[in-house]
């Protein structure tokens with residue numbers, strides 16, 4: 001079989017925050033996998049940068065431990081580590097910058113990955129410019145959160161744009177790197193089957209769920225400042241909504257795709273408080289409550305949110321999008337479920353219509369798609385209907401060599417290629433905050449408190465009522 005891996009040009013990837021949690025859990029393993037897949041040019045290097053002092057060999061041990069996959073070949077890991085260097089510098093001071101300037105090469109792609117707190121973005125961008133490390137072709141990658149409201153997002157954009165142009169800035173939303181999310185675009189725009197049905201005449205409603213079974217991890221202060229709306233809805237669920245709802249771009253280029261996504265965000269109606277359910281998990285057995293995890297007995301931050309969102313355009317008027325996300329729910333599930341309208345007239349007397357046609361695009365676990373259809377219940381006994389699923393789990397249907405990559409692997413290689421399609425543009429992020437800010441303000445203005453819900457449930461009662469009053473039901477979270 002011809003290799004599907006397309007090598008990228010030689011690069012110097014400067015990874016700020018190289019010792020941090022995200023780097024250890026996602027970025028180093030992702031880079032290693034791409035190296036093993038043969039995607040690195042032989043001259044490519046990764047320059048790990050952080051504040052603490054380490055000899056390069058000691059730092060390589062840190063990276064070695066981060067890539068702790070029992071199946072890896074030690075020789076390959078050793079080969080990978082020869083591409084790794086370490087530089088200690090102070091992101092906000094002078095220390096270490098000249099060393100970095102002397103080490104980066106001029107004849108390779110330069111990419112700066114800022115896996116550090118957003119308060120460092122501006123300072124690092126300025127130092128990169130001041131020391132002549134940033135060039136007109138180099139790229140800068142920034143992690144979430146991109147602001148906590150419209151003003152802070154504008155301020156971050158302004159800081160980055162002082163030193164880099166928009167075509168050099170890669171704002172990560174790792175959901176966009178997921179295989180299924182890209183497949184959603186293929187499903188819609190590379191097939192003729194669904195697109196004629198993809199509108200409010202044929203689609204009753206859409207449910208987008210990102211359910212997590214874990215509680216707020218680690219120290220909860222960061223989460224307590226943001227909550228589910230800022231941490232998940234404004235970015236990840238918004239991106240899923242955009243890709244589901246957007247018009248077909250005229251071509252698959254970064255700006256054509258992002259222009260269409262922006263139009264959806266701009267078409268979102270304000271969401272009244274009665275169309276929102278906010279929740280907070282309560283203590284259960286050994287499991288502490290959200291308030292305990294957040295370290296604030298009076299916290300009113302939501303660990304769950306469900307909302308009904310309307311896209312005010314010709315395609316979607318009358319078809320609501322229900323968004324739902326939360327912590328400590330029954331199972332870890334992320335999916336987009338598109339509910340098609342029932343047949344206008346049922347010709348089979350005495351039979352109840354089962355669920356109807358639902359297209360489920362699963363992001364986790366087991367990335368794949370399922371189309372729920374209605375068929376005759378096989379065998380004798382008259383014309384009874386039942387449900388049958390056409391299932392496609394990518395891991396089963398793809399050969400080993402084509403197993404889905406982790407989102408970070410894909411996105412980092414896109415940065416080196418210079419492809420911004422799967423990254424958020426500055427105006428997209430600002431527009432998403434412009435929509436989210438008044439919603440968040442409406443809770444604060446009314447001093448609203450989230451409703452308590454049980455750990456391992458599907459969220460608070462209000463979320464069920466939100467659907468119930470529209471005569472609809474949520475898809476079950478887990479079995």
Ligand code: NAP
Nearest residue numbers: 017018019020021022050051052090091115116117143144
């Ligand atoms: P972290 O574990 O706290 O790591 C922070 C990194 O920044 C460390 O490598 C630290 O170096 C470095 N650093 C701190 N101060 C510095 C300074 N003055 N100069 C140079 N380097 C400095 O953070 P993280 O969890 O990896 O998160 C990094 C970014 O990714 C954040 O923007 C976060 O919001 C985002 N993010 C994280 C996750 C996640 O799962 N962790 C998920 C999504 C997004 P030393 O170790 O040498 O001090």
